[in-house]
Amino acid sequence: MFNSLFLLFLPSTVLAAAIIELQARQLSGPQGIDVSHFQGTIDWTSVAANGISFVFIKATEGTTFLDPDFSDNYIGATDAGLIRGGYHFAHPDSSSGATQADYFLAHGGGWTADGITLPGMLDIEYNPSGDVCYGLSASAMVSWIQDFSNTYEFQTGRFPIIYTTTDWWTTCTGNSAAFANDNSLFIAHYGSSIGTIPAGWSFATFWQYADAGPNPGDQDVFNGDSTELQR
Numbered sequence: 001m002f003n004s005l006f007l008l009f010l011p012s013t014v015l016a017a018a019i020i021e022l023q024a025r026q027l028s029g030p031q032g033i034d035v036s037h038f039q040g041t042i043d044w045t046s047v048a049a050n051g052i053s054f055v056f057i058k059a060t061e062g063t064t065f066l067d068p069d070f071s072d073n074y075i076g077a078t079d080a081g082l083i084r085g086g087y088h089f090a091h092p093d094s095s096s097g098a099t100q101a102d103y104f105l106a107h108g109g110g111w112t113a114d115g116i117t118l119p120g121m122l123d124i125e126y127n128p129s130g131d132v133c134y135g136l137s138a139s140a141m142v143s144w145i146q147d148f149s150n151t152y153e154f155q156t157g158r159f160p161i162i163y164t165t166t167d168w169w170t171t172c173t174g175n176s177a178a179f180a181n182d183n184s185l186f187i188a189h190y191g192s193s194i195g196t197i198p199a200g201w202s203f204a205t206f207w208q209y210a211d212a213g214p215n216p217g218d219q220d221v222f223n224g225d226s227t228e229l230q231r
Helices: 005-009 010-026 044-051 070-079 095-105 138-156 166-173 226-230
Strands: 031-033 052-062 083-089 119-121 163-164 183-186 206-210 218-222
Touching: 044 052, 044 070, 052 070, 052 095, 052 218, 070 083, 070 095, 083 095, 095 138, 119 138, 138 163, 138 166, 163 166
Parallel strands: 031 052, 052 083, 083 119, 119 163, 163 183, 183 206
Antiparallel strands: 031 218, 206 218
8 A cells, every 4th residue: 555565564663763754744745636527627737737746536426426527537637647546435325335346446446556546545434415424333334344445455456545534434433443454544634734543544645635725626645755656
C-alpha cells in the first residue's frame, strides 16, 4: 500500500521514526483531488499545470449507478499525465461487499502495476439517504467491508484503499482495527490538522483536507513523496 507497504518491513525503531517523519510532512506531499460527475467538464491540462499529481475518479455506486463522466475524466487525467484511479461509493444495505466489488471492477475500478494506476478506493461513509450505518451492526459492517476488500484483492492482487471519516468509522464499525495491516487509509477531515485517525492505522496514506479549493472537487494530499506515490 504505497508507503505503508515498505514500512511494514522496517524495524520497530526505524518504523516509529518513519511514521513521525511522514506525519510531519503530511501537507507537503504530492497534491491531488477526487472528482465525480458533480464537477462537470474538467480541464485536466489546467489541473496538471496547477500542481496536481493524482486524482481519484468516481466510477460506481452500489450496483445501479455508473458515473456518466468517469470515462472522460479517466482519459483526460491520463492524457494530462496524472496518476489516477477509480472509486466506489458503497451502499452496504443494497447488496454484498463481494457483489459491489465485482461491479466496481467491471466498470473502471481495476488495478494494474503500471506506475500510473492507483488501487481502487472504497468510499465508505455516511448514508446519504437513510440510517447513517445503513442498518448494519458494527460486526456486520466489518464483515461487509472485509467481503469487498478480499474480493478486490483476490482479483487484482492489491487491497483497496479505504476512504472514511473517523466519526463514521467509530460509529459504524466500532472503531475496528481489522484493516490496518492490509488497506491504506484515506481520511476525510477538513482543516489544517488531520485529527485523530481510526484504530489500528498509525497514519493516513491520503488526507482529504478540504471540500473546495483552487482545483475541481475535494482537495487531497499524499503522505509521502512522488516516488512513494508511484510505488
